[in-house]
Amino acid sequence: MALTRDQIAMRVAQEIQDGYYVNLGIGIPTLVANYIPEGMEVMLQSENGLLGMGEFPTEETIDPDLINAGKQTVTAVTGAAYFSSAESFAMIRGGHVDLTVLGAFEVDQEGSIASWMIPGKLVKGMGGAMDLVAGAENIIVTMTHANKHGVSKILKKCSLPLTGANCIKRVITELAFMEIKDGAFHLLERAPGVTVEEIQALTEADLVIEGDIPEMKV
Amino acid sequence: MSGFNKVVTSYEEALAGFTDNMTVMVGGFGLCGIPEGLIEQVNKLGATGLTAISNNAGVDGFGLGKWLEKRQISTMIGSYVGENELFEKLLLSGEMEVILTPQGTLAEKIRAGGAGIPAFFTATGYGTQVADGKETREIEGRNYVLEPSLTADFALVKAWKADTMGNLIFRKTAMNFNPMMATAGKITVVEVEEIVEAGDLDPNYIHTPGIYVQRIIKGSFEKRIEQRTIKPTNEQA
Numbered sequence: 001m002a003l004t005r006d007q008i009a010m011r012v013a014q015e016i017q018d019g020y021y022v023n024l025g026i027g028i029p030t031l032v033a034n035y036i037p038e039g040m041e042v043m044l045q046s047e048n049g050l051l052g053m054g055e056f057p058t059e060e061t062i063d064p065d066l067i068n069a070g071k072q073t074v075t076a077v078t079g080a081a082y083f084s085s086a087e088s089f090a091m092i093r094g095g096h097v098d099l100t101v102l103g104a105f106e107v108d109q110e111g112s113i114a115s116w117m118i119p120g121k122l123v124k125g126m127g128g129a130m131d132l133v134a135g136a137e138n139i140i141v142t143m144t145h146a147n148k149h150g151v152s153k154i155l156k157k158c159s160l161p162l163t164g165a166n167c168i169k170r171v172i173t174e175l176a177f178m179e180i181k182d183g184a185f186h187l188l189e190r191a192p193g194v195t196v197e198e199i200q201a202l203t204e205a206d207l208v209i210e211g212d213i214p215e216m217k218v
Numbered sequence: 219m220s221g222f223n224k225v226v227t228s229y230e231e232a233l234a235g236f237t238d239n240m241t242v243m244v245g246g247f248g249l250c251g252i253p254e255g256l257i258e259q260v261n262k263l264g265a266t267g268l269t270a271i272s273n274n275a276g277v278d279g280f281g282l283g284k285w286l287e288k289r290q291i292s293t294m295i296g297s298y299v300g301e302n303e304l305f306e307k308l309l310l311s312g313e314m315e316v317i318l319t320p321q322g323t324l325a326e327k328i329r330a331g332g333a334g335i336p337a338f339f340t341a342t343g344y345g346t347q348v349a350d351g352k353e354t355r356e357i358e359g360r361n362y363v364l365e366p367s368l369t370a371d372f373a374l375v376k377a378w379k380a381d382t383m384g385n386l387i388f389r390k391t392a393m394n395f396n397p398m399m400a401t402a403g404k405i406t407v408v409e410v411e412e413i414v415e416a417g418d419l420d421p422n423y424i425h426t427p428g429i430y431v432q433r434i435i436k437g438s439f440e441k442r443i444e445q446r447t448i449k450p451t452n453e454q455a
Contacts, residue, residue, distance in 0.1 A: 065391060067445070072447040125299045126318060
């Protein structure tokens, strides 16, 4: 069975370590916050100027001056800090954030990612995504393996305008957990009940399959 | 106005000298921390041909969305179009020039502009269309793009509190681009929630020193929320 959005988030959360500073993008990455392992302390960075993002507020505590990068009203946890956008991207560009999780339209076997525009159709702007992929060592991309017509988004070469070149190392889809190295995707884990052949069929990129591929634990 | 007293009492005074074809920075992230009254005044003045530097362009009908409606902006420099339909339409039709800039690069361009640094190298955007036509350089095995800094004729800033000398304190995530923009305007106008006497703000906790600020005005703010998200209560959960 392909993973649900929440199961993808659960698998990503297993990569988090105690004491991590983590930046979560919009969409599936945001859900990761719900699955941080029990007993671990994690500080969430929001690039609009908040380290230590908490849960959504109540009607009583809602504050228009306190939002996340998705412009949602949030709260701040004990030990949080507020700062300017320049300071925020110093943290990001300077490699101080331990883990970055973000979505994508396409990724390719050179580690390039496209996530910010579809020419002639959709222009959202790159926001902070280009800075995040340029600055972070440890990035996990969450995305769907193929579009609804079965066309792969795991490619030899991205077709859409890039967000960053040669910067992505790990990708988790509803079907697979893959690592990019030496110009190819390497299959590390498969979703429970999904066969290697099914993953292969929806992967346009070169896919290296070595030995028995374990199932994800979600 | 005399000595170091920078307080003005009308929006006309606050934006005296603001004309067509100027470059103007506007603080805020989405609708959070925007100088609402100053934006309104520029809209009222009707100045056109503006180059606007702001992370976003408001929403349809509020914030910079009003400048878009009146076609006051000829060039928009920002990082995110988001859900602003008019912005996307003006961009796709080519009616308005839009220079999409990565958010961190935008913040640093403004910071550098205010700090007298003409350009800087960053890895952000290397190998993407953001780097098209720009100088690149390899430094210690990594590739970087040369990004010129930004300054403006006017910087329109929103702060929480100011003293009469222009020392500023921002509140929570309403800080965002405001402190850098305050440093990068030839004329920096700050709209605040509260003006206090000099000496009433603890010098240890000033975010922006008054040297960067030319004019201060007390505003009243609607503080519209874009994405109102509430924790489900126990009954709903």
